[in-house]
Amino acid sequence: MAEYADAVPSLKIGFIYNHEVPHQVAHTAPILKELLLRYPELDIDVLASTEEQTQLVKSGLGPELVKKTGFIDLEVGKADRGVLKAANAVAPARRIAILKNNLDIFRKYDVFVVPESTSLILKSQFGLDHLKFILTHHGAGDRSVTEKESIRDFDFVLVPGEKLKKRHLERGLIRKGNYAVCGYPKFDFVPHTPANMNFFENDNPIVIYNPHFDPHLSSWYEMGTDVLEAFLNAPDINLIFAPHIMLFQRKLHTSVEHKRVKYRKSLPKRFHEAPNIHIDLGSTKSVDMTYTRSADIYLGDVSSQVYEFLERRRPTVFLNSHEADWAGNPFYMSWTTGPVLNGVENLIETIREAEATHDKYLPAQNFAFEETFEFFDGKASAVAADSIAEFLKYQSCAEVELEAAE
Known part of the structure; x- marks a missing residue:
């Protein structure tokens, strides 16, 4: 893929973390880390809506990579906070408001890597048609929610294993060329977690x-x-x-x-x-x-x-x-x-x-x-990073060809 190498840096990439709680971070931060290590020429920022998410991302990257990464705080307007606090008790009102109130920031990007589908409204409702979206998922369970129709709207999808690959293909949610089976990057984010931590003062099960x-x-x-x-x-x-x-x-x-x-x-x-x-x-x-x-x-x-x-x-x-x-x-x-x-x-x-x-x-x-889960000789996060890089190279090459045609 060397013929595309010079085109990759022209794309501005954002990893969005837009949630009230940090449970989605570990599903994408390992991929971010591998992209920064393997493709240092990429222009990547982290866009987070809470300090807790930002700090968790930083803890996964380590101090050296943090220095090489841009961090953008996504905020809700002060006038909206009281209303959103009440509305957020029953619906993801804050997440939607975050997207709406930061459009000037979002329109500077070409590609977003996200673990959820709410961010798609940047294209469908807020007019940022130029954006490309990469879905990482945030879990690999069995529920019917794994077959959401919105998956079809992503430009590229990372799939953890054969189970979801089959389901997505059967429902027409993914298609040849717009997905990659990458395993489960979260396993790479927390390899340091020791088993059997001492939460109790006994050896009971x-x-x-x-x-x-x-x-x-x-x-x-x-x-x-x-x-x-x-x-x-x-x-x-x-x-x-x-x-x-x-x-x-x-x-x-x-x-x-x-x-x-x-x-x-x-x-x-x-x-x-x-x-x-x-x-x-x-x-x-x-x-x-x-x-x-x-x-x-x-x-x-x-x-x-x-x-x-x-x-x-x-x-x-x-x-x-x-x-x-x-x-x-x-x-x-x-x-x-x-x-x-x-x-x-x-x-x-x-x-x-x-x-x-x-x-x-x-x-x-x-x-x-x-x-x-699919397993490889290397880490799942590295496979995911390489898959994203190939997608970015293709996108960048396509843009170059389109400009030449114009």
Whole structure:
């Protein structure tokens, strides 16, 4: 591809981090790091809407690469903050306002790398037609949300493995030449996270309970308090309660897809005081694999973090709180990797038996993990960076040819 090399630097590239919480950072920051290392001629900035996201990106890059990277703060106008605080309790109002209020900044760029689809409104609603968008995804779960129609609107898509590649192709969301299978860059962002960190003053088994926030699919609304109560009454088992980081960001959760709205209750004080329960409602440890690498058993519903847990094969248990007819349904493939419970009556008994019954589920765990993630001789983030570079070279070459034709 040497014939395109001189054209690449002419494109101005932005990595956008536009969220209230930092859970998407680890999905793109490793790719940013590899692009900076492997293609130092590229003109790349980081555009972030919170200081927490900025600092997490910087921690992944290291001081030398931070010096070589531009950092842009994306802010909401002061007059809008009060209104947005209320609106953001039920919808992503702040994210949309960030995009609208920073158009002068965004129009200076040619390409954006994003882990979400909201940024596409820069083209569809705000008139920045010249922009090219690269999607990295921010997870590799099974839910139907992985087949969003908006994926079709991206110019280039990074796919973690065979599972989503098949689904995207079957739905016509990606096409030959506009995607690359790159594995899971998040595994590269947090290789330093030690397993079995000392969250408890004993050697008892550790369970992570990781409910999703979706008001239809999550086990929290119907079963969550009963789950914590069960562990409160089983002091010989340690519990890390680390829900999806969005669950406790809002009181009211809506699902357009499933047409459901549910109110999230506050967490009773007694659970915070239990010596065998460690609660984290949204620190970086809840999104950087600290807990999924520290636990012995996974307990959840539909969160894609189960696949991060299965990086090392260990027992999993699932809660079916919405009466899903899940067997044979690809949207519940992770539920083949462990027992599925329709209530909490036998939860502790199932947890106690999880290690002994694990071998029964090991073939399904191997299959689900290998379908979800592609692995290469090198790092996934390096494969993703090279794939993006090829896309940029093609785009730059096409622009040169278009200018010559004009």
